[in-house]
Amino acid sequence: MAPTPTGNRTTRVHVVSDVHGNARDLARAGEGADALICLGDLVLFLDYADHSRGIFPDLFGVANADRIVELRTARRFEEAREFGARLWAGIGGDRRAVIEKAVRKQYAEMFAVLPTPTYATYGNVDMPPLWPEYAGPGTTVLDGERVEIGGWTFGFVGGGLRTAMRTPYEISDEEYAAKIEAVGEVDVLCTHIPPEVPELVYDTVARRFERGSRALLEAIRRTRPRYSLFGHVHQPLVRRMRIGATECVNVGHFAASGKPWALQW
Numbered sequence: 001m002a003p004t005p006t007g008n009r010t011t012r013v014h015v016v017s018d019v020h021g022n023a024r025d026l027a028r029a030g031e032g033a034d035a036l037i038c039l040g041d042l043v044l045f046l047d048y049a050d051h052s053r054g055i056f057p058d059l060f061g062v063a064n065a066d067r068i069v070e071l072r073t074a075r076r077f078e079e080a081r082e083f084g085a086r087l088w089a090g091i092g093g094d095r096r097a098v099i100e101k102a103v104r105k106q107y108a109e110m111f112a113v114l115p116t117p118t119y120a121t122y123g124n125v126d127m128p129p130l131w132p133e134y135a136g137p138g139t140t141v142l143d144g145e146r147v148e149i150g151g152w153t154f155g156f157v158g159g160g161l162r163t164a165m166r167t168p169y170e171i172s173d174e175e176y177a178a179k180i181e182a183v184g185e186v187d188v189l190c191t192h193i194p195p196e197v198p199e200l201v202y203d204t205v206a207r208r209f210e211r212g213s214r215a216l217l218e219a220i221r222r223t224r225p226r227y228s229l230f231g232h233v234h235q236p237l238v239r240r241m242r243i244g245a246t247e248c249v250n251v252g253h254f255a256a257s258g259k260p261w262a263l264q265w
Contacts, residue, residue: 012034072165119142123169152265154187197248
């Protein structure tokens with residue numbers, strides 16, 4: 001990619017989220033752009049559209065992946081946890097070490113294809129402590145921080161809020177709100193999860209409301225950024241809506257589409 005432009009030139013950035021193992025398309029996601037923004041979820045633990053893909057089926061097989069998706073989709077989370085615990089007991093060893101080894105393999109592949117420059121934040125299924133080992137000099141990792149791209153200020157807040165799913169990077173509402181506050185007023189507010197608006201958080205395939213952030217919604221209303229960009233909800237009821245002066249955009253499920261969302265100014 002070309003360096004971030006200066007002066008009166010047009011700036012174009014490509015934005016992706018929910019990459020979930022799609023290294024092939026990620027390698028091309030920055031073509032024609034001045035920068036790539038990644039809103040997290042690089043890891044593929046289990047593909048709900050194709051149960052043969054991900055860390056879970058690699059360890060336990062497709063039939064068990066079918067079963068745990070069935071339980072989670074039915075919101076029988078306690079049964080799903082018990083079922084998963086029995087599977088893990090069957091393979092023995094240190095569960096965290098097994099998962100970390102598989103995640104490291106995926107991160108090595110994902111970060112190797114990120115173009116320069118890339119600005120990235122974490123998704124709820126990511127493991128932030130591992131990122132410094134894989135993010136090269138062309139990748140800037142931000143969480144509760146700001147950066148200038150082409151004369152606009154971009155703020156980044158990663159991770160998700162606590163849920164019954166217990167994914168790796170879920171934090172308290174208070175901690176999340178503090179990061180939103182730390183970012184302050186920006187032109188573009190980049191997060192993994194959406195603001196807490198029913199149309200933006202409802203997944204039409206999973207048939208459930210994902211967790212959005214009320215603090216993010218309040219910040220949008222208060223600070224009026226030009227854009228609020230996010231992912232997390234793979235098949236939202238509404239992909240784009242306006243909240244006051246702010247255009248709120250779910251940039252898409254990159255694992256499935258393989259196409260970045262483009263922003264130009």
